[in-house]
Amino acid sequence: MRSQHISMTIEEFELMPRKLWWKYEYWDGQAHISPRHYAVTTSVEIRPRPIEIPCKLRTVEQKDKPQLISGYIAAFKDSIEYCDWAAEKITTSAREAIQDFFAGKRGKPLPSSRLAVVSQLGIGSELVIGAALLVEKANQVSLLDILFVIPEWQRQGVATALASAAVNELYHVGVKTLKSRYLLGNNESRAWHQKFGFVEEPDLALARLYCYHAKHELWRLEKIGNLTEMKRVALLSEIDQWQARVAELEKIEDLM
Numbered sequence: 001m002r003s004q005h006i007s008m009t010i011e012e013f014e015l016m017p018r019k020l021w022w023k024y025e026y027w028d029g030q031a032h033i034s035p036r037h038y039a040v041t042t043s044v045e046i047r048p049r050p051i052e053i054p055c056k057l058r059t060v061e062q063k064d065k066p067q068l069i070s071g072y073i074a075a076f077k078d079s080i081e082y083c084d085w086a087a088e089k090i091t092t093s094a095r096e097a098i099q100d101f102f103a104g105k106r107g108k109p110l111p112s113s114r115l116a117v118v119s120q121l122g123i124g125s126e127l128v129i130g131a132a133l134l135v136e137k138a139n140q141v142s143l144l145d146i147l148f149v150i151p152e153w154q155r156q157g158v159a160t161a162l163a164s165a166a167v168n169e170l171y172h173v174g175v176k177t178l179k180s181r182y183l184l185g186n187n188e189s190r191a192w193h194q195k196f197g198f199v200e201e202p203d204l205a206l207a208r209l210y211c212y213h214a215k216h217e218l219w220r221l222e223k224i225g226n227l228t229e230m231k232r233v234a235l236l237s238e239i240d241q242w243q244a245r246v247a248e249l250e251k252i253e254d255l256m
Protein backbone atom coordinates (compact mmCIF):
# COMPACT_ATOMS: atom_id res chain seq x y z
CA MET A 1 0.00 0.00 0.00
CA ARG A 2 1.28 3.45 -0.95
CA SER A 3 0.50 7.05 0.01
CA GLN A 4 -0.66 9.24 -2.85
CA HIS A 5 0.82 12.52 -4.05
CA ILE A 6 -1.43 14.12 -6.66
CA SER A 7 -0.90 17.46 -8.41
CA MET A 8 -3.97 19.73 -8.13
CA THR A 9 -5.07 23.21 -7.13
CA ILE A 10 -5.93 24.02 -3.52
CA GLU A 11 -9.58 24.46 -4.61
CA GLU A 12 -9.64 20.96 -6.10
CA PHE A 13 -7.97 19.64 -2.95
CA GLU A 14 -10.63 21.11 -0.69
CA LEU A 15 -13.41 19.54 -2.72
CA MET A 16 -11.99 16.04 -3.12
CA PRO A 17 -13.88 13.18 -1.41
CA ARG A 18 -12.22 12.03 1.81
CA LYS A 19 -11.92 8.79 3.68
CA LEU A 20 -11.86 9.05 7.44
CA TRP A 21 -8.78 6.88 7.84
CA TRP A 22 -6.52 8.87 5.49
CA LYS A 23 -4.80 12.18 6.27
CA TYR A 24 -5.26 14.85 3.62
CA GLU A 25 -2.52 17.49 3.42
CA TYR A 26 -1.61 20.01 0.76
CA TRP A 27 1.70 21.58 -0.08
CA ASP A 28 3.77 22.49 -3.17
CA GLY A 29 0.77 22.18 -5.49
CA GLN A 30 0.09 18.58 -4.48
CA ALA A 31 -2.41 16.69 -2.35
CA HIS A 32 -0.56 14.33 -0.01
CA ILE A 33 -2.76 11.47 1.13
CA SER A 34 -1.29 9.16 3.73
CA PRO A 35 -2.64 6.80 6.42
CA ARG A 36 -3.96 8.26 9.64
CA HIS A 37 -2.32 5.82 12.04
CA TYR A 38 -5.08 5.90 14.61
CA ALA A 39 -5.59 2.81 16.77
CA VAL A 40 -9.15 1.98 17.77
CA THR A 41 -9.47 0.15 21.10
CA THR A 42 -12.22 -2.43 21.36
CA SER A 43 -13.33 -5.02 23.86
CA VAL A 44 -15.48 -8.13 23.92
CA GLU A 45 -17.11 -9.95 26.79
CA ILE A 46 -15.65 -13.38 27.45
CA ARG A 47 -18.20 -16.16 27.08
CA PRO A 48 -17.88 -19.71 25.77
CA ARG A 49 -17.79 -19.89 21.98
CA PRO A 50 -18.41 -22.75 19.59
CA ILE A 51 -15.35 -23.53 17.48
CA GLU A 52 -15.72 -24.47 13.86
CA ILE A 53 -12.24 -25.57 12.90
CA PRO A 54 -11.12 -25.50 9.28
CA CYS A 55 -7.62 -26.57 10.44
CA LYS A 56 -5.74 -27.74 13.53
CA LEU A 57 -5.34 -25.34 16.46
CA ARG A 58 -2.60 -25.64 19.06
CA THR A 59 -0.61 -23.68 21.62
CA VAL A 60 2.38 -21.54 20.68
CA GLU A 61 5.97 -22.67 21.16
CA GLN A 62 9.40 -21.04 20.79
CA LYS A 63 10.11 -23.27 17.79
CA ASP A 64 7.26 -21.57 15.93
CA LYS A 65 9.11 -18.23 15.74
CA PRO A 66 10.37 -18.52 12.11
CA GLN A 67 6.95 -19.49 10.75
CA LEU A 68 5.24 -16.84 12.88
CA ILE A 69 7.54 -14.24 11.35
CA SER A 70 6.95 -15.39 7.78
CA GLY A 71 3.19 -15.67 8.35
CA TYR A 72 3.11 -12.19 9.88
CA ILE A 73 4.91 -10.77 6.85
CA ALA A 74 2.59 -12.54 4.38
CA ALA A 75 -0.51 -11.29 6.21
CA PHE A 76 0.56 -7.73 6.97
CA LYS A 77 2.78 -6.70 4.06
CA ASP A 78 0.00 -5.03 2.07
CA SER A 79 -1.86 -3.65 5.08
CA ILE A 80 -2.26 -0.01 6.04
CA GLU A 81 0.06 -0.66 9.03
CA TYR A 82 2.96 -0.93 6.59
CA CYS A 83 1.89 1.61 3.98
CA ASP A 84 5.04 2.98 2.24
CA TRP A 85 7.36 0.58 4.09
CA ALA A 86 10.22 -1.09 2.21
CA ALA A 87 10.19 -4.92 2.25
CA GLU A 88 13.33 -5.18 4.44
CA LYS A 89 11.85 -2.85 7.04
CA ILE A 90 8.65 -4.92 7.17
CA THR A 91 10.75 -8.05 7.76
CA THR A 92 12.64 -6.34 10.58
CA SER A 93 9.41 -5.13 12.15
CA ALA A 94 7.85 -8.62 11.90
CA ARG A 95 10.91 -10.17 13.56
CA GLU A 96 10.78 -7.60 16.35
CA ALA A 97 7.05 -8.07 16.92
CA ILE A 98 7.35 -11.85 17.27
CA GLN A 99 10.59 -11.77 19.27
CA ASP A 100 9.17 -9.11 21.60
CA PHE A 101 6.06 -11.24 22.09
CA PHE A 102 8.13 -14.23 23.25
CA ALA A 103 10.42 -11.99 25.33
CA GLY A 104 7.41 -10.52 27.17
CA LYS A 105 8.16 -6.99 25.96
CA ARG A 106 4.60 -6.49 24.66
CA GLY A 107 3.09 -7.78 27.92
CA LYS A 108 3.14 -11.20 29.56
CA PRO A 109 2.51 -13.81 26.84
CA LEU A 110 -0.67 -15.74 27.66
CA PRO A 111 -1.00 -19.53 27.33
CA SER A 112 -4.38 -18.94 25.67
CA SER A 113 -2.50 -17.82 22.53
CA ARG A 114 -3.21 -20.14 19.63
CA LEU A 115 -1.74 -21.15 16.28
CA ALA A 116 -3.63 -22.49 13.29
CA VAL A 117 -1.67 -25.14 11.40
CA VAL A 118 -2.12 -27.51 8.48
CA SER A 119 0.09 -30.44 7.57
CA GLN A 120 2.21 -30.00 4.47
CA LEU A 121 1.61 -32.97 2.22
CA GLY A 122 4.72 -34.94 1.35
CA ILE A 123 6.95 -33.05 3.82
CA GLY A 124 5.26 -34.27 6.97
CA SER A 125 5.74 -30.89 8.67
CA GLU A 126 3.26 -28.27 9.82
CA LEU A 127 2.56 -24.97 8.11
CA VAL A 128 1.46 -22.11 10.35
CA ILE A 129 -1.46 -20.41 8.61
CA GLY A 130 -2.54 -18.05 11.36
CA ALA A 131 -2.02 -16.94 14.92
CA ALA A 132 -3.79 -15.22 17.79
CA LEU A 133 -1.13 -14.05 20.23
CA LEU A 134 -2.44 -12.75 23.52
CA VAL A 135 -0.67 -10.86 26.27
CA GLU A 136 -1.54 -9.64 29.72
CA LYS A 137 -0.93 -5.91 30.09
CA ALA A 138 -0.72 -3.87 33.29
CA ASN A 139 -3.80 -4.12 35.58
CA GLN A 140 -4.35 -7.69 34.34
CA VAL A 141 -5.88 -6.54 31.06
CA SER A 142 -5.94 -9.39 28.51
CA LEU A 143 -5.13 -8.13 25.03
CA LEU A 144 -5.41 -9.83 21.65
CA ASP A 145 -2.02 -8.46 20.69
CA ILE A 146 -1.28 -9.99 17.28
CA LEU A 147 -3.82 -11.61 15.00
CA PHE A 148 -3.21 -12.75 11.46
CA VAL A 149 -4.13 -15.36 8.87
CA ILE A 150 -2.04 -15.84 5.73
CA PRO A 151 -3.84 -14.62 2.57
CA GLU A 152 -4.44 -18.11 1.09
CA TRP A 153 -6.46 -19.06 4.20
CA GLN A 154 -8.41 -15.87 4.80
CA ARG A 155 -12.24 -15.77 4.88
CA GLN A 156 -12.47 -19.42 5.95
CA GLY A 157 -13.13 -18.87 9.62
CA VAL A 158 -9.52 -19.33 10.76
CA ALA A 159 -9.21 -16.06 12.75
CA THR A 160 -12.63 -16.70 14.30
CA ALA A 161 -11.60 -20.21 15.34
CA LEU A 162 -8.28 -18.94 16.75
CA ALA A 163 -9.88 -16.15 18.77
CA SER A 164 -12.73 -18.42 19.92
CA ALA A 165 -10.24 -20.99 21.21
CA ALA A 166 -8.31 -18.25 23.03
CA VAL A 167 -11.54 -16.82 24.50
CA ASN A 168 -12.65 -20.28 25.73
CA GLU A 169 -9.31 -20.70 27.48
CA LEU A 170 -9.65 -17.26 29.11
CA TYR A 171 -13.19 -18.16 30.21
CA HIS A 172 -11.87 -21.19 32.10
CA VAL A 173 -9.42 -19.05 34.07
CA GLY A 174 -12.08 -16.47 34.95
CA VAL A 175 -11.15 -13.59 32.61
CA LYS A 176 -14.19 -11.38 31.91
CA THR A 177 -13.07 -9.14 29.03
CA LEU A 178 -10.67 -9.31 26.11
CA LYS A 179 -9.35 -6.12 24.54
CA SER A 180 -7.98 -5.62 21.06
CA ARG A 181 -6.82 -2.77 18.85
CA TYR A 182 -6.90 -2.17 15.14
CA LEU A 183 -5.92 0.69 12.89
CA LEU A 184 -8.83 2.83 11.75
CA GLY A 185 -7.96 2.17 8.11
CA ASN A 186 -7.59 -1.60 8.40
CA ASN A 187 -11.01 -2.41 6.96
CA GLU A 188 -10.56 -6.20 7.07
CA SER A 189 -9.57 -6.07 10.71
CA ARG A 190 -12.41 -3.69 11.60
CA ALA A 191 -14.94 -5.97 9.84
CA TRP A 192 -13.52 -9.02 11.58
CA HIS A 193 -13.60 -7.38 15.03
CA GLN A 194 -17.20 -6.25 14.55
CA LYS A 195 -18.30 -9.71 13.38
CA PHE A 196 -16.61 -11.34 16.37
CA GLY A 197 -18.49 -9.00 18.72
CA PHE A 198 -15.78 -6.52 19.67
CA VAL A 199 -17.22 -3.09 20.53
CA GLU A 200 -15.34 0.22 20.22
CA GLU A 201 -14.44 1.74 23.56
CA PRO A 202 -15.51 5.36 24.20
CA ASP A 203 -12.97 7.59 22.46
CA LEU A 204 -13.36 11.36 22.45
CA ALA A 205 -10.74 12.02 19.77
CA LEU A 206 -12.35 9.45 17.48
CA ALA A 207 -15.86 10.85 18.08
CA ARG A 208 -14.55 14.33 17.16
CA LEU A 209 -12.98 12.89 14.04
CA TYR A 210 -16.22 11.19 12.92
CA CYS A 211 -18.08 14.45 13.60
CA TYR A 212 -15.60 16.58 11.64
CA HIS A 213 -15.68 14.08 8.78
CA ALA A 214 -19.49 14.21 8.49
CA LYS A 215 -19.47 18.04 8.64
CA HIS A 216 -16.81 18.25 5.93
CA GLU A 217 -18.77 15.88 3.70
CA LEU A 218 -21.93 18.00 4.13
CA TRP A 219 -19.98 21.16 3.24
CA ARG A 220 -18.26 19.46 0.28
CA LEU A 221 -21.42 18.01 -1.28
CA GLU A 222 -23.20 21.37 -0.89
CA LYS A 223 -20.27 23.19 -2.49
CA ILE A 224 -20.15 20.89 -5.55
CA GLY A 225 -23.96 21.00 -5.87
CA ASN A 226 -24.35 17.29 -5.24
CA LEU A 227 -26.28 17.29 -1.97
CA THR A 228 -29.59 15.49 -2.33
CA GLU A 229 -32.27 16.06 0.32
CA MET A 230 -31.90 12.46 1.48
CA LYS A 231 -28.14 12.85 1.87
CA ARG A 232 -28.56 16.17 3.73
CA VAL A 233 -30.96 14.59 6.24
CA ALA A 234 -28.67 11.58 6.71
CA LEU A 235 -25.56 13.71 7.24
CA LEU A 236 -27.31 16.15 9.60
CA SER A 237 -28.53 13.24 11.70
CA GLU A 238 -25.03 11.74 11.71
CA ILE A 239 -23.58 15.09 12.82
CA ASP A 240 -26.20 15.38 15.60
CA GLN A 241 -25.35 11.91 16.86
CA TRP A 242 -21.61 12.57 16.89
CA GLN A 243 -22.05 15.99 18.51
CA ALA A 244 -24.10 14.39 21.29
CA ARG A 245 -21.46 11.68 21.70
CA VAL A 246 -18.67 14.29 21.84
CA ALA A 247 -20.56 16.31 24.48
CA GLU A 248 -21.16 13.14 26.53
CA LEU A 249 -17.49 12.11 26.36
CA GLU A 250 -16.29 15.64 27.16
CA LYS A 251 -18.42 15.57 30.32
CA ILE A 252 -16.88 12.25 31.34
CA GLU A 253 -13.40 13.63 30.64
CA ASP A 254 -14.11 16.73 32.77
CA LEU A 255 -15.07 14.50 35.69
CA MET A 256 -11.79 12.58 35.50
Ligand SMILES: CC(C)(COP(=O)(O)OP(=O)(O)OC[C@H]1O[C@@H](n2cnc3c(N)ncnc32)[C@H](O)[C@@H]1OP(=O)(O)O)[C@@H](O)C(=O)NCCC(=O)NCCS
Pocket residue numbers: 075076079147148149150153154155156157158159160161181182183186187188189191192193195196
Ligand atom coordinates in the same frame (compact mmCIF):
# COMPACT_ATOMS: atom_id res chain seq x y z
C1 LIG B 1 -8.27 -9.71 9.78
C2 LIG B 1 -7.94 -11.18 9.54
C3 LIG B 1 -7.16 -11.71 10.73
C4 LIG B 1 -9.25 -11.98 9.39
O1 LIG B 1 -8.92 -13.37 9.28
P1 LIG B 1 -9.90 -14.42 8.58
O2 LIG B 1 -9.49 -15.79 8.98
O3 LIG B 1 -9.96 -14.14 7.14
O4 LIG B 1 -11.29 -14.05 9.25
P2 LIG B 1 -12.59 -14.99 9.35
O5 LIG B 1 -12.64 -15.94 8.20
O6 LIG B 1 -12.65 -15.58 10.72
O7 LIG B 1 -13.74 -13.89 9.18
C5 LIG B 1 -14.90 -13.82 9.99
C6 LIG B 1 -15.75 -12.65 9.53
O8 LIG B 1 -15.04 -11.41 9.67
C7 LIG B 1 -15.39 -10.53 8.58
N1 LIG B 1 -14.22 -10.37 7.68
C8 LIG B 1 -13.04 -10.99 7.76
N2 LIG B 1 -12.23 -10.58 6.76
C9 LIG B 1 -12.93 -9.68 6.03
C10 LIG B 1 -12.63 -8.92 4.87
N3 LIG B 1 -11.45 -9.02 4.23
N4 LIG B 1 -13.58 -8.10 4.38
C11 LIG B 1 -14.78 -8.00 4.99
N5 LIG B 1 -15.13 -8.70 6.10
C12 LIG B 1 -14.20 -9.54 6.61
C13 LIG B 1 -16.50 -11.23 7.83
O9 LIG B 1 -17.71 -10.87 8.44
C14 LIG B 1 -16.16 -12.69 8.10
O10 LIG B 1 -17.28 -13.54 7.96
P3 LIG B 1 -17.70 -14.09 6.48
O11 LIG B 1 -16.44 -14.56 5.81
O12 LIG B 1 -18.68 -15.18 6.80
O13 LIG B 1 -18.31 -12.90 5.77
C15 LIG B 1 -7.12 -11.37 8.20
O14 LIG B 1 -7.78 -10.67 7.17
C16 LIG B 1 -5.69 -10.87 8.30
O15 LIG B 1 -4.80 -11.58 8.75
N6 LIG B 1 -5.44 -9.62 7.82
C17 LIG B 1 -4.09 -9.05 7.77
C18 LIG B 1 -3.50 -8.85 9.17
C19 LIG B 1 -4.43 -8.02 10.05
O16 LIG B 1 -4.94 -6.99 9.63
N7 LIG B 1 -4.60 -8.49 11.30
C20 LIG B 1 -5.45 -7.81 12.27
C21 LIG B 1 -4.70 -6.69 12.87
S1 LIG B 1 -5.57 -5.95 14.21
